[in-house]
Amino acid sequence: MLGNLQDGLSQLFSTPANLMFFVFALLAIGGAIFAISFTRVIHMVVSLAVTFLSLAGLYVLLNAEFVAFVQILIYAGAISILMIFGIMMTKHESEETELKRPLHTWLTGIGAVALFGILFYAIQYSTFPDAQAFDPGENNTASIGKLIFNEHVIPFELMSVLLTVAFIGAIVLAKREEE
Template identity: 70%
Template sequence: MLLSNFFDNLSSFASEGSNWVFFVFALMAISGAIFMISYTKVVHMVVSLALTFISLAGLYILLEAEFVAVVQVLIYAGAISILMIFGIMLTKHRGEEVEAQRPLHNILLIIGSVALLGVLFYAIQTADFPDAGKFNPGDDNTAEIGKLLFNVHVIPFELISVLLTVALIGAIVIAKREEE
């Protein structure tokens, strides 16, 4: 009974194109994260992180959160990745020794990852989600976010801009001290 229910859910999942797109973006995000922690060269790590950020933007598009997806690409995939690359280029790196490969560690990592995937898949398949038809996100998410940001939440928005300016000035002061 449980096995036939599993295959029925799997076939209904595979029949929709948006689920396949979700699967591709999720696989890209997970792969980018795994590559990020697996690579030894820092530039390769940043590129893997950018892949994860871009695939998360794709997932936001699927959730009809276009504003968050654009911000994800602009801020994280663009600005943060470039900032990390500049930080890498401007700092001195000593030759770090890479430890020997541990095949048992890699095998246990793969087994743990597959087990986690199985547990998550089972939990999602047996969960009782509310009806998605009741949710109406509105016609224009970006306009609604703008109204909330500049009318209701204008004080926290301005405080964040002051905080970012202070952080930028602090980073410049610290960089000047190290230069001298």
């Protein structure tokens, strides 16, 4: 049993792509956990930005460069900046209360380790079907553009109108607070 586990771990870390996947996955999980556990809002936003950037790294490993670029441009850039502006425009109390629940922290940690152990065991000892061959040099950006502007043009335009209305609403609310 222990020999199979060692063989599985050595196979897992045998290629640089698997090692980078592990690093990006840990950064994504860690950033998400920190985003929900920090008490200061600016620290939460930075944690979310780390999560977004590590997800973009995972997309690059999956040969989805366009999706990775959009992830960086939209989420890591625009959404993080929007959240920082929201933090700067709102009032925050300087008094922070920190709840101390050591039993809760320990149980959460034990549960997380158990979950990852079960997932690791399930992935190592399951059989996956062979992946269908695809051409990694294929330009999927053109296909995405054709889908967006041919078949899904109405939802795309409705989303742009919705985002514009939300942006104008945010400006109006910010002006009201100022007055």
